[in-house]
């Protein structure tokens with residue numbers, strides 16, 4: 008059995024981790040660390056994978072905050088009563104980010120190319136987990152997440168952010184609507200974040216993690232407080248789940264943080 012592999016940021020001081028696809032018990036197209044329920048993988052495998060991932064992070068993941076993600080901009084402020092098992096249905100309509108100031112309430116978002124963002128204000132004791140696909144990003148979920156943290160006592164200059172594994176410019180080919188929406192989000196401050204795809208007329212290559220970073224800077228985070236792991240999920244299908252590489256027949260990464 009292979010060891011579980013998780014990634015961490017040197018900036019974040021509380022318990023956290025970005026999963027890979029390595030070290031779980033699932034088989035077939037879900038081999039081996041699939042952390043997503045309702046993908047067709049037997050739930051007992053998903054539960055065991057979550058137990059292993061939680062153990063690697065140092066968190067009890069029998070209950071944690073997670074739910075259906077809808078590529079929107081809603082961020083929920085949550086607490087102990089919002090935590091539930093991975094085998095339970097989502098108790099709310101759908102959200103793409105969670106914020107808490109309560110200890111021992113793990114927050115998780117699922118990704119398989121979209122940019123995962125974990126944040127922490129270590130002084131105020133506030134954390135966030137955010138699912139930053141391009142649609143959520145251009146809908147300004149980063150603004151909502153930072154505002155929710157500030158609402159719980161965080162200071163923008165004290166927020167540390169870690170951008171985890173996701174699709175990067177090397178692989179993220181889009182039509183013109185994605186760069187246009189990023190331009191609009193950033194008020195034109197998008198130099199270097201995209202360019203024409205040399206191999207495909209009319210297509211672009213987009214640096215989505217870079218856009219998330221640029222938006223966080225605009226929102227008042229400090230450059231030195233933003234860490235980017237710099238790993239592309241689509242470039243490494245042996246190590247990560249990638250929606251673009253695999254389509255719907257795949258598992259999911261999870262990105263977990265807990266005070």
Ligand SMILES: [Zn+2]
Nearest residue numbers: 177178239242
């Ligand atoms: Zn790539």
